[in-house]
Amino acid sequence: MQENLIRTDLIIESIEVSKASGKDAKITINEYTEDDMKITEAIVTKDQEASFGKKAGTYITIDTSAIVENDHEALLKIQKQIAKQITKLMEKHKITDDMLALVVGLGNANVTPDALGPCVIEEIFVTKHLFDLHPEEIDRDGFRPVAAIQTGVMGNTGLESAEIVKAIINDVKPKFVIVVDALASRSLNRVNKTIQISDAGISPGSGVGNKRKELSKDTLGIPVISIGVPTVVDAVTITSDALDLLMRHIAYNLKNDDPKNNLVPVHMSGKKDLENVELPDEEVRKSLFGELGLLSNEEKQKLIYEVLTPQGLNYMVTTKEIDTNIADLTHIIARGINLALHKNIN
C-alpha cells in the first residue's frame, strides 16, 4: 500500500508530493513554455536520490492537451519537441550520429492503455539490417543503424522485459537504448496529457503496480533514454484529486464573496485555475469538511485507499477515448524518435 501511494512514475508528481510534504528537495527545476507546451526540466543529482526518492538524471516533462483534444496542428509541434528533447539527452551522453540505437517498446499490445510501447515500435524506421546486408547501398550520412524490439509482457512471455533487453544488448551491442512505455498517473488531469522524457531509467509496468526489473544505465551499461506517458489512473487518485479541488473551489468562492453557504451549488462558473488556488484556512476547512478537512493529502489518500480497496473498487481506469488517444500518441512519439535518430528524415 505505502509504495502504491507514494510511488509515481512522473517527476512532476514527486515534486508536488515533496512540496506538499513541506521539505524542499532543492532539485534544479527549469520551467518554460514553447509552442504552447509547458516544458519542465528537472535534474536530480546522485546525492538527492535518497531524500527525493527518484533516480538521478534529467527529467523533461511536456504538458499538452493536444492528444485528449485530438488537435492535429498541435500534435505536429509535439513530435518536433519530442525529437528536440531526445536529441538534447543524446548529446548529453555524447551519442554520435553513427552509433547503433536499440528502440524498445514495453507493454501489452492486447491491452489498449498499455499498448503504447508496442504500437510505437511498429512505426520506428529501422535500418540495422540494411547496414548489415547492403552496406554499400546505404547513404550513411543522415542515417544511423537502428534496431527495434517489443518485449511483450511477463504474463505472455514468462520473461522479465529487462531480461530480454539485456540479452539482446549483450548480443547486438547497441550504443544506447530508447525505451517507450505507458505509465500510471497520480492525477486524472495528466492521463494522456503528459510526456516524460528522461535518462534516469525506467521500471516496466511500475505504473500499473507490478514493478519489474529496472532498465537503466546502471543495469544495462549503456545510456537509456525513456519516453513515458501516463495512460491509467486509479480510483483512489481520482477521488482524492476531486476532494482537493473541492476544497480549493470553496476557498475560491469564499475569497470572491460568493454566497455564504458555499456547499450549495452555484451557477456553473468558467474554468478557473483551481490547482493554484490556496486551500482555505484550518478553521474554514474544519467547519466545511470537519476532521476530513484537516487531513494531509497523504492521509486522505491512505484513508480512501483503505476504504475502496477491500471493496474491490480501487480500479485502474483509463479514458473512454483511449483507442484514439493511443493512436495519436503512437504517431507523435514514433515520429519524434525517428526525427531524433535519423538526421535526414523530415
Next chain:
Amino acid sequence: MQENLIRTDLIIESIEVSKASGKDAKITINEYTEDDMKITEAIVTKDQEASFGKKAGTYITIDTSAIVENDHEALLKIQKQIAKQITKLMEKHKITDDMLALVVGLGNANVTPDALGPCVIEEIFVTKHLFDLHPEEIDRDGFRPVAAIQTGVMGNTGLESAEIVKAIINDVKPKFVIVVDALASRSLNRVNKTIQISDAGISPGSGVGNKRKELSKDTLGIPVISIGVPTVVDAVTITSDALDLLMRHIAYNLKNDDPKNNLVPVHMSGKKDLENVELPDEEVRKSLFGELGLLSNEEKQKLIYEVLTPQGLNYMVTTKEIDTNIADLTHIIARGINLALHKNIN
C-alpha cells in the same frame, strides 16, 4: 447537467435514487439468487412511468463479478441465465418459434468500451438467408429465421441508429428486435458487472450522454428486447461513490468501537458490505465531514460535478482490462441470444 446527474440506464440505480430521495416508487421488485448470480426483476407500470422516470416494462438485472474476475466456470452459467431471461420476455410478448428476429448491435466498433454491440453481432447465428435461399434444406424445427445488423454510430454514418433500424424493419418485416448496447453506470461498482435485460426500450448512446432517438415498441411497432451492460462511468460518480463509502466506513468503525479518531487509517480490514452499512447520524457526520457531511447524495454529486466539469476533469472512464472484459461479455451475450433464438443450439 441536471439530466446528466439524474439520468441512468440501469433500473437498479433508479430504484436506489428513488429510495434515497425518500419517496417510494412502489414498483414491483422481485429479488432472488440463482447460480450465485443476484437477479432482480422489476416491473414498471404505465402509470408509474412519470413518477419513477423510467419507461414501463419488465427490467431484469443480473449481477455478477464473473467478467471482471474472468471466471470461465461462472461465465457459462451467465449465458444460460441470459438465454432464460430473454426467453421469458419472448414468451411475455407471445413470440413463437418461427417468428423472424432482427438482432441489432449499437455502438462504435472502434471504441473498445462501446464495441459490445458490434462484437456481439459478429457471433450471432443468422439464418434468414438460408430460409430464403434454400428453404428445403432447412431443418425448420429448432431454428428460426434470424437477421442481424450493426448500425454504427452517428459520427461515422451521419444517421440515427433508430432511423437505420426503422428502415430495415419496414423492409424486412421482423416480428421482434433484440438490441445490444454498452451503457454508462452511476456506480463504479457496476461497470462490467451488471447485465440488464428489458422490454422497455433503449436509447442508443444515452449512456455516454448524447441521447439518441429511442428504440422501443412505441417507436418501432414491434417488441424490443434490449440487453445492456454498463462499461463506462464518469469521474463525478467515482468520487461521490467513494465519499459515500468513506462515511459508511466511519460509521462502521464507530459501531464497532474502533479507535476514536476514525479518520486516522487503521489496519486494512477485510471486505465488509459497506453499501449496507447505515450512515452515521447527523452530529457525527457534521463533526467528521463538516457541512459536506450534511449534503444529500444528489447535492454532493452536483457539487462535485460543478467542481470537476469546468476543470475538464469529468472524464468518462473505463477499466484498464476493458479489452478482455468486452471479449468475455461478447461471448456470453451472443451465446445467450443464440440459445434463446434457436431451440436446437446447445
Next chain:
Amino acid sequence: MQENLIRTDLIIESIEVSKASGKDAKITINEYTEDDMKITEAIVTKDQEASFGKKAGTYITIDTSAIVENDHEALLKIQKQIAKQITKLMEKHKITDDMLALVVGLGNANVTPDALGPCVIEEIFVTKHLFDLHPEEIDRDGFRPVAAIQTGVMGNTGLESAEIVKAIINDVKPKFVIVVDALASRSLNRVNKTIQISDAGISPGSGVGNKRKELSKDTLGIPVISIGVPTVVDAVTITSDALDLLMRHIAYNLKNDDPKNNLVPVHMSGKKDLENVELPDEEVRKSLFGELGLLSNEEKQKLIYEVLTPQGLNYMVTTKEIDTNIADLTHIIARGINLALHKNIN
C-alpha cells in the same frame, strides 16, 4: 461454370474477351495517359448491352502499379484522379453540390481481400448529422450532406446488401449513391492494380462467384456510382494467363531468332510487353504445344477449369501483401470520394 468463365467485373476484360472472340462490340473506347496512369473510358449504349454482355453506362478504368509497389508519390496522384472521374460522373447525372450522398461499403470486414468497402467507409467524411442537428453552424458552401453505411455480408446479416441499401434509401432519401466493393479479376496482372469507376451499377460479391441483387439506377431509382478494385483471382485464371504468355514468349523468341529449341530455358531476358506480342502461327503452335496450342482462350480456360475444379483446386487467391494493399487502396479511394463530395476539402 459457363458464366464463371465468361463473367467478369472489369470492362477492359470484357473488351479483351470480345476482341479475342473476333466479333467487335463497336463500343466507344477512349484511352489516354495522365500522371503515368493509363486511363480507359468506355461507353456501353443500351442497344450494345445484349451483344456485349455489360450493362449500359460509362466505365472508367485507372491502371496503376502504385499500390503493389507501395509508391506514395503516385498514390497521391491516383486519389486526385479518382476524385476527378467521380466528379465527371456526378456532372453527367446533374448532381449538384447540395444533394445528399449515401456512400455504401460492400464486403466482409473480416476477410482481408474483401474488406475494401468497409475500410473505405471508416474514412468517409460524413456530415448529414451535422446538417440535421446544427444546420446553423454548417458552412454549407463547400460541403454537402453525406451519409455512409457498411452493409456487411449475407453470411453475417442474413440480408441481401441491396435490400439493406434499398431500405435506407427509402427512408433517408439520398439523391445518389457511391458504392465501393472488392472485385475478382480474370487476370493476375490486374489484382490490386486496376480501379474501375462506373455508373452502370454493380452486383455485390459477383466477383467471388456468388452473384447478389444488383445495385443500380434501375433497382434503386437514383444514380449509382461504383468504385471497384479486383483483389482476388482464381487458379484457372492464373494458369491460362501463364499458358497464353508462354506461347507469346515463344513467338517472341522465334521472331527474334532465338536458339531453335524454344522450350529450353534461355537466359532471363528483361521485361518485354508480351501481352502485345502476337501468338505464333497455327503450325508453330501445333508443333510446340500440340492440340493444346490450337485451342481458343475460352476452350483452354474451360479445360483447365474442368481439370482443377473436381480436384478442389480452383481456389480464389490473393496477394501475400494483401494487408498493406488494402490499406493503401482504402486511403486513396476514401480521399478520392471525400474530395469529390466536398469542394472545400483538400
Next chain:
Amino acid sequence: MQENLIRTDLIIESIEVSKASGKDAKITINEYTEDDMKITEAIVTKDQEASFGKKAGTYITIDTSAIVENDHEALLKIQKQIAKQITKLMEKHKITDDMLALVVGLGNANVTPDALGPCVIEEIFVTKHLFDLHPEEIDRDGFRPVAAIQTGVMGNTGLESAEIVKAIINDVKPKFVIVVDALASRSLNRVNKTIQISDAGISPGSGVGNKRKELSKDTLGIPVISIGVPTVVDAVTITSDALDLLMRHIAYNLKNDDPKNNLVPVHMSGKKDLENVELPDEEVRKSLFGELGLLSNEEKQKLIYEVLTPQGLNYMVTTKEIDTNIADLTHIIARGINLALHKNIN
C-alpha cells in the same frame, strides 16, 4: 532462380522431386493413416543430407483438409495428433517433464498469411515467471517452466530472428526450443493443408524466398522442434501444377475410352485421384502438347518461371479465406504445443 525452383520447406515435396528425378534417395519413409489424417514419417540420415538436399532429422507430415473445410470435429483430432508427434520428438531427444521450454513464433504479425507464428505465441500457456516468482505455489507435477517469444521480422526489427533467439537462449538457458512458422509450398494443394513437425531445424522466411539464418541444434546447441504450415504458393507453382494435372487428366480420359479429341471439354466428371494417374506416353504427350509435353517438371517450371518473372507476375499468393484459416491453425497448433508441454492440461 535455381534454388527458388528446387528449394522447398516440405519434406514430402523433396521426396516427390527426388522421385520425379528418377534417382531414389533411399530415405526411410513410414506412411500410415490415423483419425482420417495421412501421416508420413520420413527420416533423413547425416550421410543422406548432401544427396537428398535436406538436413538430417525426423520429418513428420500431417495431411488434412480440416482447416480449409473449417471442420471443427476434425480440428480437435489434429491438435491431439500434433501433441502426440511433438511428444515423440521430445522423447527422442530425452527431454524430461521439468525441462525449461522456449516457444518461438516466427513471422510478421501484420501480414495475415505470415502471422501464424506470432498468433500461436499469444495462446501458449507460459509458466516460467510463475516458477520464478512463486515457486511454492506451483503444482510442479504436470507443469513445466515455459517461456515464449515473438521475434518479429527483420524489416521491423532490423535483426535476424535467429540472432534474437540465440541471445535469449544464452541468457534464459532453455533446454529445448519449439519454433512455429508459416512456410511456402510448391503445390497449391498443400496450402493450409499440411502440417510438418521436425527436429531438423528451420530457416525463418525461407518459404517466402528470403532465406535467413537457420534455427537448429547445430546453430543453437539445443534440440529444436519446428512446426511449419505452408500458407503461400507462387504463380509458377500453380501453373505447372495445373499443366501436370491437365496431362494426367487426358491420360485418364484416354485410358477410360473417352471421346477421341480429349482436349474438347467433356462433362464435368467427379473428383478422381489425378495425382496418382500415370502420364500418357511420349507419343500421346507429343501429339497433345507438342514439345511442351516432353519437358520434365523441372524444365516446365523453369520455363514458366522465366516467362512470368520478367512480367512481374510471379506473385506469392494465398487463399481468400486466409484469415479464418490462420485462426483455425493457430488454435490447433497452440493447443497441440500446450498439451505436449504440460501433462496436466486437457
